Amino acid sequence: MDSEVTPVHADITLRVNGTEHRLSVDTRASLLDVLREDLGLTGSKKGCDHGQCGACTILLGGRRANGCLALAVAHDGAEIVTVEGLAQDGRLSPVQEAFIENDAFQCGYCTSGQLCSATAVLDEAENGWPSAVTTDLGSDPALDDDEIRERMSGNLCRCGAYVGIVAAVREASQRKEAAEA
Amino acid sequence: MRPFAYERATSAEDALERHNDGAVYLGGGTNLVDLMRLGVEEPSRLVDVAHLPYDRIELRPDGSLVIGAAVSNSALAADRTVREGHPLLAQAVLAGASGQIRNLATVGGNLLQRTRCSYFQDTSKPCNKRDPGSGCPAREGEHHNLAILGHSEACVATHPSDMAVALAALGASIRVQGRDGERTIPIEDFHRLPDNEPERDTTLEPGDLITAVEVPPVGMPSRYRKVRERASFAFALVSIAAALDVDDGQVRDVRLALGGVAHKPWRAWRAEEVLRGAQATEESFLRAAEAELEAAEPLRDNAYKVPLARNLIVRTLMELGEGS
Numbered sequence: 001m002d003s004e005v006t007p008v009h010a011d012i013t014l015r016v017n018g019t020e021h022r023l024s025v026d027t028r029a030s031l032l033d034v035l036r037e038d039l040g041l042t043g044s045k046k047g048c049d050h051g052q053c054g055a056c057t058i059l060l061g062g063r064r065a066n067g068c069l070a071l072a073v074a075h076d077g078a079e080i081v082t083v084e085g086l087a088q089d090g091r092l093s094p095v096q097e098a099f100i101e102n103d104a105f106q107c108g109y110c111t112s113g114q115l116c117s118a119t120a121v122l123d124e125a126e127n128g129w130p131s132a133v134t135t136d137l138g139s140d141p142a143l144d145d146d147e148i149r150e151r152m153s154g155n156l157c158r159c160g161a162y163v164g165i166v167a168a169v170r171e172a173s174q175r176k177e178a179a180e181a
Numbered sequence: 182m183r184p185f186a187y188e189r190a191t192s193a194e195d196a197l198e199r200h201n202d203g204a205v206y207l208g209g210g211t212n213l214v215d216l217m218r219l220g221v222e223e224p225s226r227l228v229d230v231a232h233l234p235y236d237r238i239e240l241r242p243d244g245s246l247v248i249g250a251a252v253s254n255s256a257l258a259a260d261r262t263v264r265e266g267h268p269l270l271a272q273a274v275l276a277g278a279s280g281q282i283r284n285l286a287t288v289g290g291n292l293l294q295r296t297r298c299s300y301f302q303d304t305s306k307p308c309n310k311r312d313p314g315s316g317c318p319a320r321e322g323e324h325h326n327l328a329i330l331g332h333s334e335a336c337v338a339t340h341p342s343d344m345a346v347a348l349a350a351l352g353a354s355i356r357v358q359g360r361d362g363e364r365t366i367p368i369e370d371f372h373r374l375p376d377n378e379p380e381r382d383t384t385l386e387p388g389d390l391i392t393a394v395e396v397p398p399v400g401m402p403s404r405y406r407k408v409r410e411r412a413s414f415a416f417a418l419v420s421i422a423a424a425l426d427v428d429d430g431q432v433r434d435v436r437l438a439l440g441g442v443a444h445k446p447w448r449a450w451r452a453e454e455v456l457r458g459a460q461a462t463e464e465s466f467l468r469a470a471e472a473e474l475e476a477a478e479p480l481r482d483n484a485y486k487v488p489l490a491r492n493l494i495v496r497t498l499m500e501l502g503e504g505s
Contacts, residue, residue, distance in 0.1 A: 007184045027187045027227075030214070050215050051282055063255070063284040069211050070285060073187045074229050117281065124280065129259040132275040132413065137264040153413035154279025 012076040016041065017085030025072045032056045032067030035082060043083035043112045047156070054155035057113035058082050064120035066154075083112035086119060095119050095172045104168040106159035114155045118169045121151045122176055143173045182217050186226040190233060193358040193390055199228045200388040206230045208251065208290030211282045216295060220304045221311055231287060235392050238263065244398030247356075250289030250391045254278070254344070257288060267396060269422050272405035273347035279414045289391040292345055292355065292371070295382065296338035296444075297416055299323055309335045310379040317379075325482040326418060329490075330474075331443040336379030337480060340372060340445050341416050347405050348394065349446035350422035350438035356393040359386060365395065372445030379444070401426035401434060402504045406497050408441075408489060417441035419490045425501035427461040435498075437473075439490055449473045452494065461502045463495060470494035 008027045013020060016039060025034055032049075035041045035058070047055030049068045056067040059081040086093040095118045098104070105111040125147070128140040133150045141147055148169045149162075157165065187207075190196035196206065203225035207213060216222040235249035240262045248257060257263060258274040278286065295301065300308045300319050307315035319327055319337050327337045345368070354365045371383055385391075403424035409415040420440035426433040435456045437449035452473035459465040470491040477487050 005184070008186055010187055027185055028182045028217075049218065051211055051279075054279065054281060057281055060284075064281045065285050066211070066281045069209075069214050069282070071187070071207075071210055071214060071227075074189075074207060074210065074227075074231065121280070124259075127259070129255070130264065130271065130275060131280075132272070134275075137268050137271055150413050151280055154281045 010073045010076075012073060014072070014075070014078055014080055016080045017082060023072075027071065027073045029072045030068050031058065031060070031065075031070045031072050031075060031078075031080065034072040035067060035080070041082050041084050044116075045109055045112060047110070047113075052156070053110070053113075054117060055110050055113040057116045057155065059116055059120060062123070064117050081116070083115055086115060093119065094175050095122070095168070098168040098172040098175070099165070102164045102168040102171060103161070104164035105157075105161050110155060110157045110159075114152070114157065114165055117152060117155045118165075118172065121148070121169060122173055124151070125173065126176075143170065145170065148173075182220075183223045183225075185217075185224050187229065188226065189229045193233065193392060196228055196230050196233065196390050197358065197360060197388050199226070200390075201226065202387075204228055206289075206390060208287035208293075209253065209285035210290075211278070211286045212290065212294050216302070219302055221295075221302060230289075230390060233392075235289075240266070244400070246394075246396040248288055248394045248396065250287060250356075250393055252288045254283035254286045254288070254291060255280070257344075258283065267347075267351070267399055267403075269350065269399070269403040269405045269424065270344070270347045270396065273343040273420075273422060276405060276407045276417075276420070277343040288344070288394055291342055292348075292391060292394075293383070294341050297341050298327060298338040301338060310338060310375075310382075313378075313380045320480065323482075324480045325485075326416070326441070327480065327483060328443050329477045329479045329483055329486045330439075330447055331374040331445070331476075332478065333375045333377065333379070335377050336375035336444065338375065338379065338444055339441055340382070340443070342446070343405070343407060343417065343420060343440060345372065346417075346420055346438050346440035346446045347422040348396065349448050350403075350424060350436040351396050351399060352436070353397070354395045355391055356395060357385065357389050358392050359389045363392075368446070369448060375444045382444075399424055402501045403436075404497060404501060406493060408493060419486055419493055421490075421493045421497050423494075423497045423501060425461070425498055427502050430461055432456045432459050432461050432465070437494065439494075442477075442486060442490060449494070451476075456498075461498075463499060466495045466498040466502075467491070469498075
């Protein structure tokens with residue numbers, strides 16, 4: 001049974017942090033594997049490899065996703081942003097700055113996933129997406145602390161920096177609103 | 182993980198042609214890829230159906246919805262017409278998984294999720310669902326989060342979906358493309374009870390492709406509510422999808438389905454029957470809940486689910502009754 005032992009490869013193209021990459025990938029490889037092992041982008045972390053911890057969170061087509069659950073071959077042509085791509089022109093993103101100012105990490109292992117997730121949370125809220133704690137589904141929910149906790153629940157932090165993380169997301173959200181007002 | 186071929190389907194017909202023995206359809210992959218990594222699923226070929234043109238939500242003039250199978254869970258929950266006309270469906274979807282997973286996960290894949298029973302997910306253990314005839318250690322072992330209704334000697338697993346519970350309450354139908362053409366399956370007949378074939382979660386035939394879900398209008402106050410071991414990102418211990426129409430203190434119409442209690446979303450037909458035409462009071466709600474749960478056969482460590490389900494039914498109906 002050759003198929004049981006012989007890896008199958010496929011040619012794909014990924015656009016990662018603005019740069020196009022042509023790759024030959026094992027069909028079993030996740031986007032996380034390809035980012036870390038083939039492209040050397042080790043900012044995205046492998047925590048549980050089951051979609052439960054969120055350390056691998058990336059922006060896939062502008063939406064946050066678990067890099068560990070996404071097969072690379074299924075995302076041929078995708079536009080991806082990793083933590084390495086959040087800063088622009090050498091300047092940290094507002095979310096990154098807010099994490100530093102609010103002491104939103106300790107060991108840092110979950111931080112890249114938290115940052116990508118938080119970046120998407122701000123976009124989702126701006127687009128009026130509700131969450132499980134939104135009481136009025138007809139409204140455009142405001143990002144209060146309950147909303148932030150619920151929306152960030154796919155990112156675990158074993159150091160327990162949650163208080164700082166919630167504060168950082170709140171501050172980044174308020175700054176974004178002020179900048180757009 | 183066992184190596185596999187990957188093919189991207191260009192149409193439903195093309196998907197069916199590519200689907201051979203050992204092939205599995207790939208949607209968002211959030212459950213399937215995990216099961217492949219665990220060695221529970223070992224497909225020789227993945228047929229990717231996530232790019233098929235089933236990515237729209239259509240609101241029909243009568244208020245019913247046609248939701249494409251490739252619509253992401255996020256897009257479904259964020260859709261304004263769904264939030265307005267079918268709020269319990271949006272609530273159910275938002276109660277499941279995490280923001281990251283909902284972005285990847287599709288409606289079709291959500292319906293086809295496998296149980297999270299720990300024995301099913303552990304290939305070093307027997308499991309009748311994964312390995313028919315090998316036995317069910319859950320019956321005597323770790324089963325605090327497993328079924329209280331409709332289980333069998335062979336299997337006490339629960340269906341993990343939140344979305345499917347709302348669809349069951351609403352009497353949705355699943356549109357399927359099969360080898361003999363298109364057909365529509367009422368959700369009641371879509372998921373199965375385990376009986377002596379727990380390896381079959383649904384009544385789908387090999388190669389059948391889900392293309393859409395049809396959801397009738399609700400037309401009465403409704404909500405989805407979920408009890409779990411932490412506030413977010415956990416499967417239901419018990420959940421409920423409920424809709425209640427009260428007129429002059431009397432129940433005119435009601436829809437009830439429970440999650441986390443059975444091998445399939447559990448439509449509470451008996452409770453509904455007791456409630457129709459009854460006074461909309463706490464006493465009637467309790468009587469209806471008890472009538473439904475008479476059939477419960479809790480296991481050693483999950484008897485708590487019976488009062489939990491009872492209280493959830495009563496409290497949710499009370500809230501819906503006050504709102505109408």
